[in-house]
Amino acid sequence: MALDQPVDLLRAFFAFFENMVVLNTFIAGSACILFGAIASLTLLSKARNYSYLFSSVGSLLFLAAGGYLLYAPAFAGAAIPVTSNFSFGFSFDALAGFFVVLISIVSLFLSFYSVGLTRGIRHGGYLSFFYHLLLLSMYGVVLSSNIVTFLVCWETMAVASYFLIVFDRNAEAAKAGLFTVVMTHIGTVFIIALFLVLARFTGSMEFSAMRSAAASIPSGARNLIFIFALIGFGTKAGIIPLHTWIPRAYPVAPSNVTPLMSGVMIKTAVYGFLRICLDVLGPGPEWWGILVIAVGAASAVLGILYAVMESDLKVFLAYSSVENVGIILMGIGASMTFRNSAMHPLASFALAAALFHALNHALFKSLLFQGAGSVVHAAGTRNMEQLGGLLKNMPWTGALFLAGTLAITALPPLNGFVSEWLTYQALLLGFKSSSVVVKIVSPLGGAALALTGAIVAAGFVKTFATTFLGMPRSEHAIDARESSPWMIASMSLLAFLCLIFGVFPGIPLMLVSPAVFSITGSSLDLDLHGSMVTPQATASLSTTALALSLVLIALAAILFVRLAGGRRRTVIADSWDCGIPALNSHMQYTAAAFTKPLRIIYKRIYLPNRELKVSYIVKPFFVRSITYGGEITPFFERYVYEPVMRGMHTAATKIKLLQSGSLQLYLGYILITLIALLIFGT
Amino acid sequence: MEYLQLFIIILFSPLVNGVIKKVKANMQGRTGPGVLQPYYDLLRLLRKDMVISRVTSWIFSVTPYVVFASVTAAALFVPVLTTRTAFGVKGDVIALIYVFALGRFFLALAGLDAGTAFGGEGSSREMTVAILVEPMMMLALFTAAITAGSTNIASISGAHRALSSPSHLLALSALVIAIIAETGRVPVDNPDTHLELTMIHEGMILEYSGRYLALMEWAHYIKQMILFTVVVDIFVPVGIAQTAGFSGMTVPAVSYAVKMTVLAVLMAAVESTRAKVRFFQLPSILGGAFVLAFLALVTHIMMGK
Numbered sequence: 012m013a014l015d016q017p018v019d020l021l022r023a024f025f026a027f028f029e030n031m032v033v034l035n036t037f038i039a040g041s042a043c044i045l046f047g048a049i050a051s052l053t054l055l056s057k058a059r060n061y062s063y064l065f066s067s068v069g070s071l072l073f074l075a076a077g078g079y080l081l082y083a084p085a086f087a088g089a090a091i092p093v094t095s096n097f098s099f100g101f102s103f104d105a106l107a108g109f110f111v112v113l114i115s116i117v118s119l120f121l122s123f124y125s126v127g128l129t130r131g132i133r134h135g136g137y138l139s140f141f142y143h144l145l146l147l148s149m150y151g152v153v154l155s156s157n158i159v160t161f162l163v164c165w166e167t168m169a170v171a172s173y174f175l176i177v178f179d180r181n182a183e184a185a186k187a188g189l190f191t192v193v194m195t196h197i198g199t200v201f202i203i204a205l206f207l208v209l210a211r212f213t214g215s216m217e218f219s220a221m222r223s224a225a226a227s228i229p230s231g232a233r234n235l236i237f238i239f240a241l242i243g244f245g246t247k248a249g250i251i252p253l254h255t256w257i258p259r260a261y262p263v264a265p266s267n268v269t270p271l272m273s274g275v276m277i278k279t280a281v282y283g284f285l286r287i288c289l290d291v292l293g294p295g296p297e298w299w300g301i302l303v304i305a306v307g308a309a310s311a312v313l314g315i316l317y318a319v320m321e322s323d324l325k326v327f328l329a330y331s332s333v334e335n336v337g338i339i340l341m342g343i344g345a346s347m348t349f350r351n352s353a354m355h356p357l358a359s360f361a362l363a364a365a366l367f368h369a370l371n372h373a374l375f376k377s378l379l380f381q382g383a384g385s386v387v388h389a390a391g392t393r394n395m396e397q398l399g400g401l402l403k404n405m406p407w408t409g410a411l412f413l414a415g416t417l418a419i420t421a422l423p424p425l426n427g428f429v430s431e432w433l434t435y436q437a438l439l440l441g442f443k444s445s446s447v448v449v450k451i452v453s454p455l456g457g458a459a460l461a462l463t464g465a466i467v468a469a470g471f472v473k474t475f476a477t478t479f480l481g482m483p484r485s486e487h488a489i490d491a492r493e494s495s496p497w498m499i500a501s502m503s504l505l506a507f508l509c510l511i512f513g514v515f516p517g518i519p520l521m522l523v524s525p526a527v528f529s530i531t532g533s534s535l536d537l538d539l540h541g542s543m544v545t546p547q548a549t550a551s552l553s554t555t556a557l558a559l560s561l562v563l564i565a566l567a568a569i570l571f572v573r574l575a576g577g578r579r580r581t582v583i584a585d586s587w588d589c590g591i592p593a594l595n596s597h598m599q600y601t602a603a604a605f606t607k608p609l610r611i612i613y614k615r616i617y618l619p620n621r622e623l624k625v626s627y628i629v630k631p632f633f634v635r636s637i638t639y640g641g642e643i644t645p646f647f648e649r650y651v652y653e654p655v656m657r658g659m660h661t662a663a664t665k666i667k668l669l670q671s672g673s674l675q676l677y678l679g680y681i682l683i684t685l686i687a688l689l690i691f692g693t
Numbered sequence: 694m695e696y697l698q699l700f701i702i703i704l705f706s707p708l709v710n711g712v713i714k715k716v717k718a719n720m721q722g723r724t725g726p727g728v729l730q731p732y733y734d735l736l737r738l739l740r741k742d743m744v745i746s747r748v749t750s751w752i753f754s755v756t757p758y759v760v761f762a763s764v765t766a767a768a769l770f771v772p773v774l775t776t777r778t779a780f781g782v783k784g785d786v787i788a789l790i791y792v793f794a795l796g797r798f799f800l801a802l803a804g805l806d807a808g809t810a811f812g813g814e815g816s817s818r819e820m821t822v823a824i825l826v827e828p829m830m831m832l833a834l835f836t837a838a839i840t841a842g843s844t845n846i847a848s849i850s851g852a853h854r855a856l857s858s859p860s861h862l863l864a865l866s867a868l869v870i871a872i873i874a875e876t877g878r879v880p881v882d883n884p885d886t887h888l889e890l891t892m893i894h895e896g897m898i899l900e901y902s903g904r905y906l907a908l909m910e911w912a913h914y915i916k917q918m919i920l921f922t923v924v925v926d927i928f929v930p931v932g933i934a935q936t937a938g939f940s941g942m943t944v945p946a947v948s949y950a951v952k953m954t955v956l957a958v959l960m961a962a963v964e965s966t967r968a969k970v971r972f973f974q975l976p977s978i979l980g981g982a983f984v985l986a987f988l989a990l991v992t993h994i995m996m997g998k
Contacts, residue, residue: 399808402750413752422795423788435787435844442839450994454835455987461790461831462824468798469820476805476816482748542783550844551783557792560769560782565762572904576739579903586746586807587899589889600805600813608821612976 029079033103034089036076037154043069044147051139060129062139066146067122073150074115080108081525088156099163102156102219106290109526110153110282113370116508117274117377118146120501124381125267127497128388138178138265145171145271152279157217158206161283165202169195172276175268176260187259194256198246205239205287208232222291233292237299240287241306247280250340251310252647254333258317261332262325262393266384269325270377273332278369281339289343289362289530294350301452303344304438308459311337315463316616319470319609320643322602324383324393327474328376331419334463335372338434339365341456345437346531348449355533356546357440363535364433366523371426371512375418378505382412385498386478389491395477395602397485404491407499409479414506416471418513421464424558426512426519429543432552435460436545443547466609473605482596514558516543603641610643618644698773702922703765706914707731709921709957716961731914735907743903746807756803757901757908763796764916771919772926774945775934776847785844786834789923790827793875793916797823800909804897811889815896818972822874822881822893825979830871832986836864836993837927850926851935858996863989865928870982872924874975876917879964881975891969918953925952 047065054062080103092098125142129135148171151164169192177188210216212232213224228236242253249257257277261269288295314333321327342365349358385408386401387393402409418425421432438460441453483489493499512519524535536546542553588594610619622640627633669680711728718725745753770784784792797819804816838844840861841852856862874881877894886892892899898909926933932948934941970978 400748400750402752417795417798420794420798421791422798423791428791432787432791439835439838439844447994451991454832454839454990457835458828458832458987462828464791464794465820465824465827468794468801469824472798472801472805472816472820476802476813480750480752480802480806481808547842549842550785550787552785552788553783556782557766557769557784557788560766561762564765565758568758568761568765568908572739572908575736576741576904576907579740580742581903582742582744583747584744586748586809587811588809594809596808598810599808600810600817605805605813605817605820608817608972609824611973612821612825 033076033079036072040069040072044143048140048143051136059135059139060126063122063125066143067119070115070119073111077108077111077115081105099160100156101154105525105529107153112522113278113373114149114275117373120504121270124498124501127495128267141171141174149279153282176264178265184263187263191256191260194246198243201239201243205236208236218291225292237288237295240284244280244284248277248336249333250306251313252651255648257333258326258329261329266387270380273380274373274377277336281369297351297446300344300347300351303347304341304452304456307337307340307344308456311463312459315466319466319606322394322396324395328379328383339369342434342437352444355531356536359527359531359533359535360546361437363523363527364430364437366526367519368430370519371430374505375415375509378415378502381502382408385494390487392487398478398488399481400483401488401491402479405493408494411502411506416475418509420468420471424513424554426509429513429516429554436550473602477602481599484596514555699768701773702768702915702918706918709918709953710914712957713961716958717965720965735911738907739904741903746900748808749806753803753806756799757905759799760796761908761912763792764912767792767919771922772847772850773922774942774949776851777937778847786846787844800897807900811896811899815893818893825976826871826874829867829983829986833864833867836860836989846926850930850933856928860989860993863985867982867986868924872920875920880967880970883969921953921956
């Protein structure tokens with residue numbers, strides 16, 4: 012590089028200096044998290060919950076450095092040599108920076124929550140240790156510069172999450188842990204395979220070198236890599252039908268880990284998919300994008316359809332994560348179709364919608380899982396049919412959970428609304444495409460998003476109302492008490508960000524746009540002055556003005572009814588009970604009753620089973636008792652996973668015949684092999 | 694003028710409902726109350742004391758204001774007489790559906806807040822109907838939006854491409870069915886019933902009284918008028934002004950009044966000639982409307998206009 016002016020030299024020096032600072036910030040952040048891991052095992056057991064404060068400092072450092080990466084030119088980072096021709100490498104660019112910021116925001120607040128939640132629990136040290144390990148490995152995944160580093164971090168993440176899932180040491184947790192490990196490794200097999208194909212055709216294991224050599228990969232291999240990436244990363248992200256581990260693992264993991272898994276860990280899979288399919292491989296054929304939109308739409312609709320039937324608070328939220336990954340994928344798919352037809356500004360716009368939704372989901376889903384964790388901590392049950400009326404006992408948790416609920420239901424003016432609105436617009440812009448298939452698929456994707464949105468609303472009305480409104484349904488709910496200030500502080504900050512990111516979407520879009528640019532090479536064309544205007548001015552939206560007018564109209568309405576109605580009495584009385592006194596909590600609408608119409612309407616999807624047992628004193632007139640049971644068929648588990656597992660079991664039993672344990676037989680195998688080799692080898 | 698559009702919707706929405714009721718009564722051979730009756734009802738409710746259930750939480754008291762504010766805010770970006778919007782509030786058909794969803798969300802929560810079976814039943818059915826209606830409504834609006842190259846209602850209206858192709862007729866019929874469902878009218882819901890097992894909207898607001906009930910009813914009228922306005926904005930924009938200010942507003946005002954009256958009479962006719970269907974027959978009606986909306990889109994793409 013020729014530097015003919017002293018100014019350039021100075022600039023280069025400062026760039027170098029800045030890079031050193033950033034690098035050291037990353038190292039210091041990692042060190043903090045490692046200290047946290049050590050502290051969690053060495054601190055006095057009464058103070059072990061404070062070990063999380065190390066991770067909050069670490070997250071702050073990562074947040075600062077990640078934020079810097081968004082606006083700094085990419086630079087190759089640190090390498091830790093292992094052997095002469097291989098080293099653990101880390102590189103820093105805007106895409107990685109965005110995901111570092113995403114992880115950091117969630118983990119920063121979550122560490123406060125953890126301090127409050129894990130006070131005085133048994134084996135809290137181990138919990139904290141693996142929490143820190145999980146956090147560090149996630150940073151490692153998004154920052155790694157070569158495939159081996161990536162895989163080592165990816166596997167560390169899997170191992171750490173296994174130990175966190177089985178932390179409670181009961182049968183349910185053990186089963187969920189095993190299931191997760193198996194599913195994760197099926198995904199990892201595909202990821203390793205795709206890395207090998209990539210390395211074979213590009214001759215390198217570094218992502219940067221792969222990117223420059225990607226054009227030389229034959230199209231068959233490119234398609235193979237794409238499919239493997241969709242399966243491999245899709246397993247971790249939880250796309251349908253690879254989602255089955257998510258509703259098992261999330262509910263049993265400790266309440267301060269689930270927000271990390273749901274809010275952040277599945278985003279590392281989104282990162283992996285983006286890194287391989289959009290960054291390294293570059294533009295692909297049209298069907299890639301359409302397939303991703305279709306998979307996204309299916310995950311969104313089916314994910315939320317299964318969610319809405321759940322009466323387990325955490326399983327409900329887990330399925331809702333599947334749905335949100337679907338929405339993110341729809342944005343990514345739209346971006347891929349635009350890129351295929353060289354409409355780069357639109358590709359940037361669609362990708363921005365996807366990344367913005369990923370960020371928003373990290374915020375409101377960790378808020379909701381923290382809220383659910385607080386409820387479970389206070390009431391001792393995850394079953395919402397035993398809760399109710401908690402808004403009175405836990406006013407803060409309830410109000411903050413409501414904020415998360417409004418955000419995830421994409422209600423204006425919160426952040427979920429803005430990113431879903433952008434996703435709708437991205438899909439609708441598909442009409443600008445020249446391909447008829449894209450023209451039909453994109454608006455249908457929009458309709459799928461509308462269907463998803465409406466079911467999400469039903470699901471969260473059910474969940475919030477059954478848990479927090481009405482009358483308490485059991486002793487659990489009556490005895491629940493408000494959570495610790497640490498936990499409320501964490502949830503308040505997340506709720507605040509949900510509001511800010513919705514009312515002032517320019518702020519989060521500033522985080523998103525450099526990452527988008529680093530992938531598509533086209534800057535985000537989104538006018539943000541006063542209102543958001545989509546590319547080619549197809550729509551405009553101003554949530555700021557909308558939020559302001561909502562508040563002002565509500566205030567005007569309050570004033571108006573005071574003026575028009577004057578002072579009036581308010582009588583507190585019982586609910587309307589049709590004249591039969593003593594309405595009790597058993598007469599309330601239950602969560603199962605609330606979703607009964609959906610079970611009937613979508614019976615082809617749910618395949619509900621009903622079981623009615625009646626025992627009579629004198630048949631058929633006098634009934635002694637009636638037992639009613641109902642459940643929906645978990646379609647993929649029953650018709651996909653169980654046959655596969657049965658098949659594998661049968662095959663394994665057959666293969667077992669070879670292993671009789673008799674030495675003579677084994678010697679016979681060797682003899683046969685030897686003869687076979689002699690015959691065919693020559 | 695653009696600042697007054699909001700007040701046109703707020704002030705005249707009870708009148709629209711009064712007209713529907715009057716026409717309906719006449720069709721059924723009754724005299725019926727005067728068209729101003731909804732105003733008297735609102736005033737009467739505002740001046741009454743309230744009875745609130747002891748089971749309810751603050752959600753119950755906040756809901757009337759949220760519902761009222763959400764539907765009224767939608768009026769800020771729906772063109773009534775002119776396609777100019779006021780106060781810099783920008784929004785499109787998607788924002789409209791989601792602003793309404795905000796109101797519906799709180800309404801459904803309030804229905805469940807008192808812990809009664811009727812409220813829960815109303816909420817459950819309302820959310821179910823929304824699941825059936827929203828995708829269909831969105832698809833029908835998309836067809837119109839694609840023609841105009843914009844999802845902003847003002848731009849669609851200003852593009853004056855209404856009913857320029859058969860696809861629009863299909864989209865219009867889907868949208869009319871959507872509006873019948875959204876405003877809680879026969880054959881989906883019955884606005885006049887208080888029979889426990891058949892009500893949807895009335896079930897959710899059963900616990901409300903006094904000023905809260907007044908706000909809820911008023912919000913419902915406003916929502917109805919906005920939905921009517923959106924239909925005429927998109928499909929029959931004849932006469933709508935594209936300028937700000939008061940001059941030349943006679944034609945828009947007269948044409949708007951005529952269009953609202955026609956829609957009100959149409960609604961009354963539908964309500965008088967149809968019977969409310971069983972709840973579980975709704976999926977076939979609304980599913981049929983979804984097919985209409987989908988056909989609209991495909992027709993549009995295949996014909997290229």
